[in-house]
Amino acid sequence: MTRMIARHRAAAGILALLALVLFYTLPEETGDAWGDVAMATLDVLMLLVVIAGGWALFTSPYFNILHRESPLRRAATGITDLDERELALRDRASGLTYNLFVVLNMIAIGALALAIEQAWVVLDGDMLMKAFIPYSYVSLFLPVLTLEWFEPSSLWATPIDDEEEA
């Protein structure tokens, strides 16, 4: 059951991420064709997506683990605040995140190289800045999404205190 919730949540997170990128890039590309009402609606939707994404991000167990991990202390002393399940989860998530980053970056670099070679795009500073923002969203959400795939966030899962009382 918890795995199913985690998968649904991961799917919702990916959709929110795609919507965020879409809402950010679409008005810039087709801004002239949008009316004021449509643009305002889009702004509200974008804001909602950002709030939902931020909420999911900061209530995620990933941040809970990061907060309790004390990386500097672990590096210096070898002592960690995490238990064995959390360590396994962190290692699995970091491994998966790394693999996803490698695959995504290889695809992105390959596509960019092809586009430049074919003269479909001219690489300049403006384009890099434009591409960097959607990519930074991916960079921000990717670690959380990979972890959410395995473990439901506190946003959806029943809090431990409620389970105790039930």
Add this chain to the structure above:
Amino acid sequence: MFNRIALLRADGNVSRKALAEAVGVNPQTIGYLERGDYKPSLELAMKIAAFFGVPVELVFSFTPFESVTDALKRVQEAS
């Protein structure tokens, strides 16, 4: 892997938080163990068994445990 952690906790009136503190894990990990979503290390399994004062095979098993109702019926029929 099946376990009787929830049953032993209820029997001893022990909260997840208390058990977690006693064996040195996050309370959420106890929840994961009880639901069977996480398999403990040998060290953690033995710590939990020691906390309840029972052999580890009474807490963890590869096969499903007999329900309390069935066990009570069996004991009553035998006596």
